[in-house]
Amino acid sequence: MLVSFRRAKRSVSLEQTPARIDSSTRDRTTTAIILAFAAATVLAHWVFGNRYGFQRDELQTLDDARHLAWGYVAYPSLTPLFGRLSLTLFGNSLRGFRCFASLALAAALLISGLMARRLGGRRGAQLLTAFAVMPAAIGAGMLMQYVAFDYLCWVLTAYFVVRLLTSADPRWWLAIGAAIGCGMEAKYTMGFFALGVAAGTLLTDARGYLRSKWLWMGVAVSILLFLPNLAWQARHGFVSLDFLRHIHARDVRLGRTKGFLPFQFKMTLLAAPLWIAGLWFCLFSREGKRFRLLGWMYVVPLLLFVAAKGRGYYLQPAYPMLYAAGAVWCEQGLQRLSSAWKGIVRTAAWVALAADIVLVSALFLPIAPIGSPWFHWASSINGDLPEEIGWPELVREVARIRDSLPLQDRARLGILGTNYGEAGAVNLYGPEYGLPRAISGVNSFWYRGYGDPPPQILIVLGLPQREMQRRFQSCELAGHTPRIDDVRNEEAEDHSDIFVCRGLKESWPSFWSDFHYYG
Secondary structure, eight states: OHHHHHHHHHHHHHHHHHHHHHHHHHHHHHHHHHHHHHHHHHHHHHHHTTSSOOOHHHHHHHHHHTSOOSOOSSSOSHHHHHHHHHHHHHTTOHHHHHHHHHHHHHHHHHHHHHHHHHTTOOHHHHHHHHHHHHHHHHHHTSSOSHHHHHHHHHHHHHHHHHHHHHHOOTTHHHHHHHHHHHHHTTOTTHHHHHHHHHHHHHHSGGGGGGGOHHHHHHHHHHHHHHHHHHHHHHHTTTHHHHHHHHHHHHHHHTTTTTTHHHHHHHHHGGGHHHHHHHHHHHHTOSTTGGGHHHHHHHHHHHHHHHHHTOOGGGGGGGHHHHHHHHHHHHHHHHTTSOHHHHHHHHHHHHHHHHHHHHHHHHHHSTTSOTTSHHHHHHHHHOTTTGGGSSHHHHHHHHHHHHHHSOHHHHTTEEEEESSHHHHHHHHHHGGGGTOOOOBOOBGGGGGGOSOSSOOSEEEEESOOHHHHHHHEEEEEEEEEOOOOTTOOOHHHHHOOEEEEEEEESSOHHHHHHTOOBOO
């Protein structure tokens, strides 16, 4: 009987081997296609990434990257760390500086497709998920900003949760904790997603893991990874809380937090039906019962952001897991349709997602000629584009003003950039003209001080004339921010005057002590 059982077992194994080989080959092919999607986004960023220039926020990140720390006023430490790595590898190359943000979003795209596979999706569901994520990979991966690494950490967290739910292996809590901890070092909104994971664990069958040591070890890992930034905050009086309060009040005042819910549909465009299907699958369908946790991981941050009046894009990294769930559920539903209807639905889905990719590329990639109707249309929707224009020209104008001063004044000269774009641009392009490093009271620039010895004459950019008259004995208009091809950005529109100021009315320590502000 034992011999018979062994023969039967061997026979079954031999019969299954071709199917397993075919499945493995199909998975490898699918992964290769998804990798091609991801590589296409990286290639697009590399080809078009240097057509304009550094964006205003990137200039802040670039300068912070030259002063590595465990924290900064405007964000945690992860993004400047990658910025420093890019400076080491590529120097001041714009393409190189944006490289890691692009790679982070490409990795998120790949992981999203693999998430669909772990949810039970076949090739169609995996590719559809990756295609749905491509607009975000193009848009959010274009600039070297913390949103890129925040996005990746949310997607990693969701993927590890899926691995936990499909394997029932509690050791995945370690990976979940690591992803959350890294996310907190990228952007503090990861805390909202972590609350979603916690609430979902309590409200679903996953609550059984509360008795697992692995869950609590995962919590410890997340805290350990976040601890350096927390210690930095403690040493600096939790300055980022003041910064976030200021920025939030500004956003509310300017109306940037209005329409949070409608913005979710504007942001996801024609992929909205897919994530709605995914949310239904996770929260209400019988087939998705074991993935209820994913549904709560979306609902809880959504409600928290609405209550806190967050900006609409804060929730963007929560959608890949819903795209994956929706693609799997739709794939299952297609099996009940006739062949003709299957073809219609699939074609409509791919065409809709392709349209999203084309639209986002037109709006977020720096493709349009500067000053063209296309450029002005894209700039009216995507305010980042005009903020990439004119920084070298501004620094050239500052150098011209410096050269117009008497030699004795140049030796005592300082440059005061009121916002981080101005200060960052001078520090990036100024060495070419022999300009001193700019000083500024904005965000983390303030901690770098005003120099020793302090300047006696200042070229001032962006400070209101009333404020300068209050601070200095004399200020004279010396130049203007150049306007490039009628591009309307903050420098050209709001504070284009450049002044030369002399005679600070108070001591530098006194002036600097209350010159710290946020932007």
